[in-house]
Each structure stands twice: as C-alpha cells, then as structure tokens.
Amino acid sequence: MEVLWQDLRGIHDLKIVSPQKLDILPILRHRYETAATFEPEAGPERVDPGVVLPGCQSVLVAFYQLPRPQWQEMPEGAGRLASVSWGEDYHTILRDSLRMLQERLEAQDPTGEFFLQVDTGPLYERGFAQKTGAGHLGKSGNFIHHRLGSYVALGILCTTLELPLDEEEGHYSCGDCSRCIQACPGGCLHEDGTMIPTSCRSFLSQKKGMLTAKEQEILGDALYGCDICQWVCPKNQGVEEKNAEEDLLHWVRSQDLEGLSNKKFREIYGHRSGAWRGAALWRRNLGYMEEASGPGKINEKC
Numbered sequence: 001m002e003v004l005w006q007d008l009r010g011i012h013d014l015k016i017v018s019p020q021k022l023d024i025l026p027i028l029r030h031r032y033e034t035a036a037t038f039e040p041e042a043g044p045e046r047v048d049p050g051v052v053l054p055g056c057q058s059v060l061v062a063f064y065q066l067p068r069p070q071w072q073e074m075p076e077g078a079g080r081l082a083s084v085s086w087g088e089d090y091h092t093i094l095r096d097s098l099r100m101l102q103e104r105l106e107a108q109d110p111t112g113e114f115f116l117q118v119d120t121g122p123l124y125e126r127g128f129a130q131k132t133g134a135g136h137l138g139k140s141g142n143f144i145h146h147r148l149g150s151y152v153a154l155g156i157l158c159t160t161l162e163l164p165l166d167e168e169e170g171h172y173s174c175g176d177c178s179r180c181i182q183a184c185p186g187g188c189l190h191e192d193g194t195m196i197p198t199s200c201r202s203f204l205s206q207k208k209g210m211l212t213a214k215e216q217e218i219l220g221d222a223l224y225g226c227d228i229c230q231w232v233c234p235k236n237q238g239v240e241e242k243n244a245e246e247d248l249l250h251w252v253r254s255q256d257l258e259g260l261s262n263k264k265f266r267e268i269y270g271h272r273s274g275a276w277r278g279a280a281l282w283r284r285n286l287g288y289m290e291e292a293s294g295p296g297k298i299n300e301k302c
C-alpha cells in the first residue's frame with residue numbers, strides 16, 4: 001500500500017483502520033453543548049464513517065508533518081503566526097495528495113466510493129488518528145505521532161473498498177509530564193485530559209468580535225493560532241524531519257497590512273491557512289498588540 005502514497009507531497013505517513021465507530025460521542029456532545037468553538041454539531045456522523053459513507057470498509061488516516069518551529073525573534077508590535085500557518089495551507093496540500101491517492105485506488109478498482117476530509121468536515125479526526133496506534137492523544141489534546149511528533153496535520157479518506165488494515169500496536173503516553181498544561185497561557189488544559197478551548201489562545205486569535213481584557217491578555221502576541229503547548233512538548237524533540245518547505249512566514253506587522261484591500265490580502269496571504277478569517281481579524285489582533293505591547297510573549301526559557 002505504501003507504494004501508492006510515499007511519493008505524495010502531503011502524506012508523510014498513512015495508516016488504514018477499520019470503519020468501526022468511535023465511542024466518544026458523549027464527550028463530543030458535552031463539549032458542543034458547553035464550550036463549542038469551530039467543531040461541527042455532535043451527531044453520529046462525527047464518530048461513524050458508515051454515516052458519512054454508507055458501506056465504508058476502510059478509513060485511511062494521513063499524517064502531514066507541518067514546518068517545525070525554530071525560535072523566531074519578532075520586531076516590536078509584530079504578530080506571531082503558528083506553524084500551522086507558516087507554509088502553504090495544509091488543507092490544500094493534504095486534499096490534493098489524498099485526491100491523487102483516491103485516483104490511484106480507483107485505477108486499481110473503479111467500483112470504490114470515497115469520502116475525503118481535511119479539518120472542515122464531520123469526522124472527529126484525532127479520534128481516528130488515535131485508532132491507528134501510530135501515536136497518542138497528548139495532554140495538550142494534540143495527536144502526537146511517535147515518529148513525526150505533534151506538528152502533524154490530519155486528513156481522512158474513507159472508502160467502500162476493503163483495504164489491508166495496518167493499525168500499529170503502539171503504547172505511547174505523556175506519562176507524568178504536564179509541561180503543556182503549565183505553559184498554556186489560557187489555562188485551558190487539565191490533567192484529567194479535559195480541555196476548555198474557549199480560553200485557548202489559538203481560538204481567541206480566530207474568534208470574531210471584540211475580545212475581553214482577559215482574552216486580550218491570553219492572546220498575547222498571537223496573530224493566528226498558537227504553538228505553546230507543542231513548543232514545550234518533549235515529544236517534539238528528536239523526531240524525523242519530513243517537511244522541507246522554504247517559503248515560511250513567521251510573523252506579520254501592522255504596516256504589512258496597511259492599505260491592503262481584501263483582494264490584495266488574499267493574493268499575498270491567501271495560500272496560508274491563517275488567512276481564512278480575513279484581514280480584519282489580523283488587524284484586530286495587531287491592534288490589541290499595539291495597545292498592549294507588553295505581556296504575553298512566550299518565555300523561551302520554559
């Protein structure tokens with residue numbers, strides 16, 4: 001099976017798991033009812049591949065390693081982009097590669113039907129990543145791949161074709177490490193595995209409307225997304241380096257957005273995942289930084 005995907009740019013690892021549904025709908029429902037952010041409504045389509053693709057026989061879970069952070073000094077007042085938005089949009093890269101894999105499978109057996117999802121879709125992707133056994137769900141909430149680390153984006157391709165399953169028997173865990181919990185500026189991570197994303201810096205950097213003073217403090221120097229819980233994670237030390245992208249953008253200043261029309265903004269930044277919310281939100285976040293231009297910077301010693 002590896003021959004079908006190893007040359008595809010957006011797939012650094014891929015596992016095939018069975019279509020059995022995940023048993024975490026009550027947790028997804030609890031979250032949706034108490035602290036929803038951008039997750040879809042918590043129905044059976046979130047946990048059951050057979051709902052999104054009747055007759056589903058195999059679930060292919062793809063892992064794309066994002067550019068991995070090196071500490072970047074920023075000019076005063078600049079806003080920091082998280083690694084998920086440094087390079088080309090992972091949605092595009094993973095979708096294109098999974099689409100090509102689908103075409104190769106169709107060439108082998110044209111009777112197959114498919115459902116493809118990268119981020120914006122019903123399936124709870126981390127749950128299927130966990131099912132592969134190729135890593136574990138960390139206390140940060142992030143799926144930590146045992147070879148690629150936590151800076152991995154996920155993509156899912158469901159199919160009615162019966163493909164050889166290759167779930168790993170890995171037993172990975174965070175043990176008693178809780179660096180992410182201590183470092184999270186929003187205090188949204190908890191030792192019992194629960195996460196309250198409404199005070200997550202990543203969420204606040206994407207949340208529309210005016211932020212409260214407390215939320216602005218949590219936002220700190222984040223223009224889009226946040227890597228702090230991954231930055232401090234020891235599981236990201238010594239991992240394989242698969243992403244060789246060069247054209248990386250780490251931060252943006254207000255003057256970079258001055259006089260930019262939305263059209264021009266999309267031309268310049270539209271190929272990066274952080275631009276999905278548009279220029280207005282980037283200007284809002286930079287405005288808060290200029291007002292605050294003090295606390296909230298990550299302490300590189302942590």
Ligand code: B12
Pocket residue numbers: 024027028030031037038039040082083084118119120121122123124125126127137140141142143144150151152153154155192193194195197200202203206224225226227229
């Ligand atoms: C909504 C969303 C967000 C929201 C909410 C995050 C969240 N944890 O739910 C916000 C905007 C905050 C967000 C931020 C980020 N996201 Co996001 N996000 C999603 C999305 C669309 C849905 C996630 C979802 O369904 N959450 C539902 C909750 C319940 O799941 P959960 O928090 O993981 O909860 C689990 C545990 O925490 C625990 N738990 C939680 N609550 C409770 C309560 C109880 C009682 C118990 C027992 C357990 C428990 O059990 C849950 C199930 O295992 C997925 C794509 C998808 N379709 O799945 C991408 C996705 C999870 N995001 C992704 C990424 C990369 C990020 C960021 C790293 C981006 C950045 N650098 O800023 C941050 C990381 C924040 C974090 N530490 O989780 C990747 C994750 C890849 C990976 N390696 O894990 C995904 C898979 C997108 C992709 N296709 O690559 N995201």
